[in-house]
Amino acid sequence: MNELIRLESIVKVYPPNVVAVDDVTVSFQKGEIHAIVGENGAGKSTLMKVLYGLVPHDGGRIFVEGRQKHFRQPAEAIAAGIGMVHQEILLVHQYRVWENIVLGQEPRGWFGSTDVKEARRAVGQKIEEFQFNLDPDALVGDISVAARQKVEILKLLYRNVSILILDEPTAVLAPQEVPQLFSELRRLRGKGHTILFISHRLDEVVSLSDRITVMRRGKKVSTVDSAATDKRELARMMVGREVVLTSQRAAHSPGTAQPCGGRPVCEIRDLSFTDSDGLVRLSRVSLRVRAGEIVGVAGVEGNGQLELVNTIIGLFRPDTGQILINGTDVTRLPIIQRRRLISFVPQDRGTMGGSLSAPIMENVIMTHHRLDRRFSQWKGLLLNYRFARRFTDELRDRFSVSMSSKLAPLGSLSGGNQQKVVLGRELLLDSPFVLLDQPTRGLDVGSIEYVHQQVLRIRGEERAVLLISADLEELFLIADRIVVLHRGEVAADLAVEETTVEQVGYLMLEGRPQPAQQPAESP
Amino acid sequence: MSRKAITGAAGIVIALVIGALIMLAQGFRPVPTYQALFQFSLVGLAPLATTIKNSVPLILTGLSASIAFASGPVNLGQPGQLVMGALSATAVGLVLHLPPGLEILALVLLAMTAGALWSGLAAFLRMAFGMSEFIVTLMLNMIADFFTAWVIAFPLMDTKAYSPMTPQIASTGWIRDIGGFNGSIFFLLAAVLISWFVFRRWKAGYEWRLSGQNSLFARLGGCDINRNFVAVMLFTGALAGLAGGLVVMAGPHRFLKGLGANYAWDGVMIAIVANNGLIGAVLYGLFFSAIQTGALGMELITDVPSEISQVLQAVLVLVIVAGRKYLGAVLDRMEARRKAAERAA
Numbered sequence: 001m002n003e004l005i006r007l008e009s010i011v012k013v014y015p016p017n018v019v020a021v022d023d024v025t026v027s028f029q030k031g032e033i034h035a036i037v038g039e040n041g042a043g044k045s046t047l048m049k050v051l052y053g054l055v056p057h058d059g060g061r062i063f064v065e066g067r068q069k070h071f072r073q074p075a076e077a078i079a080a081g082i083g084m085v086h087q088e089i090l091l092v093h094q095y096r097v098w099e100n101i102v103l104g105q106e107p108r109g110w111f112g113s114t115d116v117k118e119a120r121r122a123v124g125q126k127i128e129e130f131q132f133n134l135d136p137d138a139l140v141g142d143i144s145v146a147a148r149q150k151v152e153i154l155k156l157l158y159r160n161v162s163i164l165i166l167d168e169p170t171a172v173l174a175p176q177e178v179p180q181l182f183s184e185l186r187r188l189r190g191k192g193h194t195i196l197f198i199s200h201r202l203d204e205v206v207s208l209s210d211r212i213t214v215m216r217r218g219k220k221v222s223t224v225d226s227a228a229t230d231k232r233e234l235a236r237m238m239v240g241r242e243v244v245l246t247s248q249r250a251a252h253s254p255g256t257a258q259p260c261g262g263r264p265v266c267e268i269r270d271l272s273f274t275d276s277d278g279l280v281r282l283s284r285v286s287l288r289v290r291a292g293e294i295v296g297v298a299g300v301e302g303n304g305q306l307e308l309v310n311t312i313i314g315l316f317r318p319d320t321g322q323i324l325i326n327g328t329d330v331t332r333l334p335i336i337q338r339r340r341l342i343s344f345v346p347q348d349r350g351t352m353g354g355s356l357s358a359p360i361m362e363n364v365i366m367t368h369h370r371l372d373r374r375f376s377q378w379k380g381l382l383l384n385y386r387f388a389r390r391f392t393d394e395l396r397d398r399f400s401v402s403m404s405s406k407l408a409p410l411g412s413l414s415g416g417n418q419q420k421v422v423l424g425r426e427l428l429l430d431s432p433f434v435l436l437d438q439p440t441r442g443l444d445v446g447s448i449e450y451v452h453q454q455v456l457r458i459r460g461e462e463r464a465v466l467l468i469s470a471d472l473e474e475l476f477l478i479a480d481r482i483v484v485l486h487r488g489e490v491a492a493d494l495a496v497e498e499t500t501v502e503q504v505g506y507l508m509l510e511g512r513p514q515p516a517q518q519p520a521e522s523p
Numbered sequence: 524m525s526r527k528a529i530t531g532a533a534g535i536v537i538a539l540v541i542g543a544l545i546m547l548a549q550g551f552r553p554v555p556t557y558q559a560l561f562q563f564s565l566v567g568l569a570p571l572a573t574t575i576k577n578s579v580p581l582i583l584t585g586l587s588a589s590i591a592f593a594s595g596p597v598n599l600g601q602p603g604q605l606v607m608g609a610l611s612a613t614a615v616g617l618v619l620h621l622p623p624g625l626e627i628l629a630l631v632l633l634a635m636t637a638g639a640l641w642s643g644l645a646a647f648l649r650m651a652f653g654m655s656e657f658i659v660t661l662m663l664n665m666i667a668d669f670f671t672a673w674v675i676a677f678p679l680m681d682t683k684a685y686s687p688m689t690p691q692i693a694s695t696g697w698i699r700d701i702g703g704f705n706g707s708i709f710f711l712l713a714a715v716l717i718s719w720f721v722f723r724r725w726k727a728g729y730e731w732r733l734s735g736q737n738s739l740f741a742r743l744g745g746c747d748i749n750r751n752f753v754a755v756m757l758f759t760g761a762l763a764g765l766a767g768g769l770v771v772m773a774g775p776h777r778f779l780k781g782l783g784a785n786y787a788w789d790g791v792m793i794a795i796v797a798n799n800g801l802i803g804a805v806l807y808g809l810f811f812s813a814i815q816t817g818a819l820g821m822e823l824i825t826d827v828p829s830e831i832s833q834v835l836q837a838v839l840v841l842v843i844v845a846g847r848k849y850l851g852a853v854l855d856r857m858e859a860r861r862k863a864a865e866r867a868a
Contacts, residue, residue, distance in 0.1 A: 013863045015855035058863030313743060336745035344743065355737035362733060366744035369726060376726070383726045 004030040004065060004194055005051070005082075005163065011059035012046050020046040021057070022218035028163075033185060033195045035205040035226070038215035038238055044198045045087075047215070048165045051196075052084040053077040083156030084165040089148045093141035098123040100140050101155050126157055130187065146177040150184070164188065166197040170204055182208050200238075202231045214238055262291035265464035266433045271321035273307045273488075281307040282318070283488045289433070289464040294455065296479030296496075297468040300508050304488035305468050309346075309437045312466075314338050325433050339367050343426035347438035347468075349415075353422040356411030360403055361392045363410045364425050371429065399424035399454075416447030423451060427458055434458060434465045440474060452478050472501050486511035527803065530850055534796075534843035535810070541842070542835045551827045560832075563820025564813040568703050574809070574816045576705040576773060580605065582808030583711065583766035584790025586718050586801060587759040593722075593799035594731035594755045595738055600642050600660030601763040601787035603667030607641040608634035608764025609771045610671045613778040614679060616692025616771070626695040631710060631768050638764015639757045641667060646756035650749060656756065668783075675778050688779045698773040707773040714765060719801050721758070731755055763787060792836065796843045811836060 005028040012021040021043045028034050036044045049055040051062060053071025062069050064080055071077040074084070091100050102119045109115030123136045132150050140148060149169060156164060166185075170178050185195055185208065199205050205212055206226055214221040214237040221237045266289040273282040282304050289295045299305055310316040312323055314335040323331045325341040346352035354363040365388045369375045375391075377384045392406045401420045403413060410418055423439065436455065440448040455478055459465055469475050475482050476496060484491040484507040491511045494504070506514040543553035564574045584601040591598035612634040621629060645659040676687040683690075698706040722728040730751050734741040742748045766786065771778060789811055797803030818832035 011863045013859040015852070015859040017858060017862055019862065058860060315743070334747075335742065336747070339745045346743065351737065352739055352743055355733055355740050358733060358736050362729065365729075366733065366740070369729065370745050380726065382724055383729050385724070 002030045003027050006063040007047070007051060007060065008063065009060040010047060010050055010057050010062075012043075012050055012055060012057050014046075019218050021050065023060075024215070024218075024220045025060075026213050026220055026223060028194060028196060029211075030194055031189060031192055032210040033189055033197065033208055035209035035212045036196065036198045036215060037200055037202065037205050037212060037234060039200060041217075042215040042238075043218040044215050045167055048084065048167065048196065048198060051077070052082060052165060054084070078156070078159050078161060081161055082163045082165070083159065083161035085149070085152045085156065085167065085169065087167045087171060089145070089152055091140045091148055091151060093139070095140055096136070097134055097138050097140060097143070097151055098136040100151055101126075101136075101158050103155075105159060123154070123158065126154055130154070130157065130184070130191075132184065144177075146173055146181065149173070149181065153184075162192070163194045163196070166195065168198050168200075170199065170201060178204065202234050202238075205234070206231060262293075262462060264288050265291050265326055266466060267322075267324040268312070269322045269324070271308070271311060271323065272319045273311055273316055274319055275307070281488050282311065285321070285485075285488070285490055287466075287483050287490060287493065289466050291432070291462045291464050292459055293481065294459050294465040294467055294479045296475035296482045297466065297485060298472060298475055298482050298504055298508055299485035301470055303485045303508075305437075305485060307488070308485070309435065309468060312338075312435055313342065313344050336370055339429070339431070340371060341431050341433055343429045343431045343434040345423055345426050345434075345436045345439045347441055349418050349422055350411075354410050354418065356418075357409050359407040360410050360413070360421060361388055361406040363421060364388075364392045364395050366425065367429060368425070395421070395424040395428060398428075416443050416450070419443055419447060419451065423454060427454065432463055434463055436465060436467045438469055439467070440469070440471070448474075472504060475504075476501055484508055526850070527798070527800070530843060530847050531803070531806070534839060534846050537846070538835060538839040538842045541838050542831065545834060546827060546831065551825070556821060556825050556827050556831075559821040559824050560814065560817035562817070564817030570816070570820070572700070572704045574813045575708055577816050578809050578812030579705075579707050579711045579773070580766040580770050580786040581789050581793060581812050582805050583714060583762050583769070584787045585793030585797065585804035585808045586715065586790075587762035587766075588791045588794035589797055589799040589801060589804045590718060590722055590731070590762070591755060591759040592735070592794055594735040594751070596646075596752055596755050596759075597655075597657040598642055598645070598660055598756060598759050599657060599791065600645060600663050600760070601766075601790050602783055603660070603664035603787075604638035604641045604760045604763035605767035605770075605787045606667050606671045606783040608638040608767030609782055610674060610767075610778055611637035611764075612696075612768035612771050613689050613692055614674075616696040617679065617690060619696075620693045621695060623695040626693060627698060627772065630692075630696050630772060631765065634764045634768025634771075635761040636764070638767065639761040641764070642756045642760025643753070646753045650753065671778065671783075672780065675780065679778070681777070686780055688775075689777045691776045692771070694776075696772055697776050698769065705773050707769040710765065710769055714762060715801070715805055718762065722801060727751065727754060763790075766790075789836070792840050796840050798847065810839075 007027070008025050010021050010024045013019050024043070024047055036048065038044045046055060050057045053074050053076055056072070062071070064082070069080060071080070077083070092103070095103070098120050101123050102114070107115040107118040107122065109118070120136060127134050127136060132154060134147060134150055134154070140151060153164065169181060173181060182204070189195060197209070206229070209226050211223060212226050212229065212234065213223045214234060216238060268285060268287050271282050271285040272280070275281050285304070285308065287295065297305060297308065307316060311318045314333070318331065321331070322329055328341065330338045330341065350356050365375060368391065369383060374387050375384050376382070389406060395401065396403060399420045401413070401417050401424065403417065410421060413421065419439070426434070439455070440451050443451065452474070455465060455467065467475070467479060479496055481493065481495050482499065482504055483493050484504060486508065489511070491507050492513065503514050539557065543557070546553045546556055563570050565571060584605060587601050587604075588598065612630040615633055616626070616630050619626065619629065641663060642660065645656045645663060648654040648659050649656050672687065675689050679689040681688050681690040700706070722731065730741060730746040731754075733744070734746060734748060734751055738748060767783070770782060770786070775782070793804050793807045793811060797807050814832045814835050818829040821827060822829040
């Protein structure tokens with residue numbers, strides 16, 4: 001076997017306790033294109049940064065051509081022939097292409113001055129050799145992003161790097177620029193270079209790479225030959241949520257619930273919102289959530305979900321339209337008055353759902369401290385800390401949060417426990433309407449299941465739930481109806497039993513229903 | 524809590540050692556110098572009373588800055604708020620003649636109001652025009668500085684004096700010594716207690732603290748961010764104004780040129796070393812005052828210039844702030860290593 005690099009039992013913990021890479025062993029062969037795939041936060045970038053010497057590892061060993069290496073900084077990795085192109089392109093825009101490429105390793109002429117002629121010749125030769133189609137004299141500020149990426153790659157080739165690490169190289173490219181990059185990468189492979197590339201776009205991974213390593217939550221799931229796999233299998237390995245699937249299906253039985261729920265609790269009528277750049281983000285959105293009903297909002301990220309949430313909660317003021325909760329028009333009410341009617345679990349615990357540096361107790365009592373009289377003393381001037389402690393204990397017990405102390409900072413809890421604190425706080429408000437924005441994002445399987453159970457429980461309490469989720473499986477698991485947002489418009493409003501994941505997926509991408517395909521119906 | 528105490532104590536020791544090295548490099552003997560420094564600030568009733576009296580403006584401006592920074596608003600206007608407080612107490616004290624207790628109370632309240640109005644101006648500009656309080660409070664410092672300089676050189680100048688200063692205020696407005704200790708300490712104590720109570724026990728204080736840590740979270744939680752901003756500006760302005768009033772009433776009983784000195788900037792520095800904690804502000808305020816007070820006496824019996832107190836303060840700030848970050852990073856790294864070892868096993 002032609003093993004070039006071997007990473008053995010690599011462990012990386014970001015202080016104080018985030019395990020980013022968890023005992024990963026993987027090897028890369030000479031002359032292959034090897035993709036590293038995984039969801040956000042799976043540890044792909046960190047693993048590659050460890051190899052590149054950018055991030056020190058806490059455990060494990062690195063072998064290059066059989067010899068153990070320890071790179072303390074990228075320069076040492078580059079000297080050993082390993083180079084990395086970051087997701088953000090780091091070039092001097094005011095310099096020309098050739099200047100950027102030789103920067104830091106200029107050929108020297110008289111009295112230590114840069115030998116311009118030699119530098120231009122060397123750069124030109126590299127461009128020629130790899131057929132990169134670049135003008136060495138162009139200003140980097142004037143060329144396209146795709147061309148800048150080539151400059152980054154050439155920078156490494158100029159330093160005689162034979163192993164290239166590319167961190168999500170296609171993320172910054174337009175779709176039509178991707179094939180050109182890929183053909184260049186294949187050409188590099190043809191010249192004996194080894195390419196490691198990070199991605200979470202499965203299409204490109206399957207078409208470009210020879211082998212694929214899948215990571216999930218810091219661990220390696222598997223390394224497979226791309227010829228022997230397909231997108232579906234990769235997706236399953238990446239997400240790995242079948243466990244949740246089965247257990248939740250049993251808990252959720254839409255057949256037993258009344259078909260349309262009860263009275264309407266949340267009614268949104270003709271909501272439109274234009275952002276500060278003049279882009280229409282919501283266009284006449286109408287939807288209704290009844291008591292005892294979970295309505296899911298599906299959509300590709302950036303199709304109006306953020307604006308919908310922010311107009312409901314009161315961060316944005318809509319151009320037109322109405323938001324009614326229990327018959328009260330809240331469209332122009334201040335946030336505190338909405339909060340009497342709306343429980344809100346935002347998608348980001350650290351910036352919207354809580355203060356990670358504040359004690360758990362002070363996170364738990366937010367909003368309650370204003371709405372619940374029991375938190376008041378001295379005509380509302382003083383905060384009743386004794387009751388706050390009791391309330392925190394109650395939340396801890398009812399939502400089984402494991403915490404060592406009520407006064408420990410929220411950030412010291414695990415992600416799942418943080419989410420329990422936020423979810424518990426919001427569900428303990430006795431509001432009729434519950435707005436959940438990606439409540440399971442970034443959680444482990446067990447916590448996801450817990451959140452789902454809680455959401456199903458409050459549905460049983462005849463509260464109305466609006467659940468925004470990027471995870472279609474989640475919506476199909478617990479929602480009663482699914483509203484599809486496409487470019488700020490409601491593309492469809494469907495009962496879960498009457499649709500399929502494929503149909504909703506098509507609606508999310510195209511904004512219109514999938515044309516019928518059954519051969520029986522098209523004679 | 525213990526972590527704070529350790530960094531504080533270690534910081535003070537390291538700062539004193541560095542100060543000693545600086546003295547050695549200049550040919551002074553550190554041990555007798557430190558001996559003199561603390562003899563004149565801490566040993567005996569009179570030095571101790573002086574140190575505590577001098578700590579009043581330091582602690583009050585330190586509290587002001589701590590509460591502001593911990594709540595979000597970047598109120599850097601303590602110098603301006605302090606001199607405006609001092610000027611109002613002086614101006615009214617020149618013409619108002621009430622019985623002793625009442626006169627003192629009236630002037631103290633007036634000084635607080637003046638400080639609050641001066642910071643309130645910055646709050647207003649922020650609310651009305653979205654101007655950053657950071658820059659506005661700094662600019663208002665300049666205006667206050669030159670305005671007071673003009674007032675004491677022209678309209679309120681004492682014609683018998685040789686340098687710009689006002690005449691003395693009504694003697695009923697003087698805060699006198701009680702059993703060797705100046706009466707302004709009582710106002711300091713009251714201010715510290717009230718500040719602590721408002722900040723740690725009031726609902727408003729809870730909202731201030733949470734807004735300071737994550738204002739979006741507080742806003743979504745239903746806190747009125749704008750009202751809290753204005754309240755914090757007024758409260759911290761009043762604290763700085765009080766410092767100014769007390770300086771005049773306890774000390775020269777008039778507004779002298781350069782009266783504000785460096786009190787308020789030292790207060791900002793105290794807030795930084797105290798990491799915006801209230802108790803920390805009190806303790807560091809006392810320590811800064813001890814260094815400054817002792818330095819004056821030290822200068823009398825040693826050759827070391829009293830400016831060494833500023834060197835010590837600066838070193839202390841650097842050592843403690845750097846030490847705090849460093850200790851935190853070290854503890855985090857130890858935790859990470861422990862976790863990694865756990866995984867590897």
